[in-house]
Amino acid sequence: MMPRLIPSLLTLVALSAGLASAADDYPKPPPLGTPLPHFELPGIEGGTYEVKTYTPESFADAKLLCIVFTCNHCPTAQRYEERLKQLTTDYGPKGVAVIALNPNNAAAVRLDEMAYTDLTDSFEDMKVRAEHKSFNFPYLDDGETQEISRVFGPVATPHVFIYDQDRKLAFQGRIDDAELPQYIKHQDTRAALDELLAGKKVSTPTTRVFGCSVKWAEKAEGYNKIWAEQVKNEPVELKEAVAADFVALRENKDSGKLRLINVWATWCGPCVTEFPDLVDTNLTFRGRDFEMVTIAAEYPKMSAKALKFLKGQHASMQNYIFGDTDKYANIEAIDPEWNGALPHTLLVNEKGEVIYRQTGPVDFLELRRIIVPALDQITPWGGLDGN
Incomplete structure (x- = not known):
């Protein structure tokens, strides 16, 4: 039996009566040039799959930081996992640290939002995902408190934030312009990394993103209340x-x-x-x-x-x-x-x-x-x- 990693229907029904509505004012990405915020997060090391605590100092030797907000449950994020592995393989030797970071509060992901996944967004399931999919990059978790994610303000999964050698935000946006590889026309993240490694400014420093919305903890309150009441009355x-x-x-x-x-x-x-x-x-x-x-x-x-x-x-x-x-x-x-x-x-x-x-x-x-x-x-x- 899988461990209970998100609220069961019975738990949601029991809790629904006293829950408040979800907030509408969600965090937004900071302006370009904003310094990298400090963080101290648990994560799974790529390759060894050991659990470690990561801070910006963990990547002090990297020329650039490519932080990708992603998760387990989102089918769009899943489609980019192999591309993130290839990005790490291609740009790691060039001094780029690729870091995956889960912003989602696992309790805010409804059961019916998990119809395309085998795993939840809990840290325990992140460990399973990293090893099952052979991640070669560190996979950090901010889902419990979401304090760091609220500073970054990711809109969806995946959402990329690239920090330059001075650890200032130089790019935020998508990995590329198509979930299916055969339709890709613009490799936005790769283009930004190439320009920064060449000592240039990023010519297109901001793009739209596409994917599952970030599951902020307060979303669990309003959404789960309505959904649990609906199911309870079936x-x-x-x-x-x-x-x-x-x-x-x-x-x-x-x-x-x-x-x-x-x-x-x-x-x-x-x-x-x-x-x-x-x-x-x-x-x-x-x-x-x-x-x-x-x-x-x-x-x-x-x-x-x-x-x-x-x-x-x-x-x-x-x-x-x-x-x-x-x-x-x-x-x-x-x-x-x-x-x-x-x-x-x-x-x-x-x-x-x-x-x-x-x-x-x-x-x-x-x-x-x-x-x-x-x-x-x-x-x-x-x-x-x-x-």
Whole structure:
């Protein structure tokens, strides 16, 4: 099970009544020529992935500092990760220190804003991301307090701030002008670095940026309040189903969606323990080509107890319970390869192919790393197919 790194739906519902509205006056980038502010932030070293504390003095030997505000969850930021690695490879030998800095408060990222990611923006998940993606640059975190990010004023992720040899702001803006490499016309960050390394002023020192907005902590208050109230009021239903229905669910012929099927029971401890993560998974991905189905492996007379549990979890996905007493026929119908132990989970793609099968508790990080690319296969994000 993934650790709880952002507020669960149940936590948001409990907190929503007393939360204030989000502030509208967000920080903005400082003027060109502004000195580099002092910072002291935890970070993950590129290559070794050791946790260290970084300050400007950590980069005293660098001719230039290229600070890139980025994060884990934003699909735009993800598209630039390989370009940041290449930027580090190309410009590190020239005396440029490339530094990634996460400005996002993890609690301010709603579940439904994470439909394109396997990880949250917490520092723990930053460690996982840095090693999984082989970052060769330090990855710093300011999400807990956001004190330094408020001084820099990044607008979106990614957002670049380049400081010259005197540690004055010489450029702020985008990395380049296209998320998809085949459409790039202007390499803005590289051009700025080249000019500064040549002893020149940056000819285009400011550009627009494009990406996910920075998730300031106060955003969690207003946005999560509205969203949690909406989800809390969604109807929760439980229907009876039999073997033929379960076969149709598994075959997934007509939905055109990725379908996650979880079989559980009220008396199954691991089922109950992981159920909040299943609810969160549904809320995260349901805005895409995704649907979740839960099946209570209970006799029909247990419907009232199962429904009470589902309502307590705000489980507004499709919920079924065995509509007859022939459990073994239902087990065979749900998954011929299943031995009957609970919980049991299947992920079926839009072609009816089982692409994930797990008897026992789910590793939700593993599951998300299967869900995200499978959804991108159905509907590519941002024209990833080149169209």
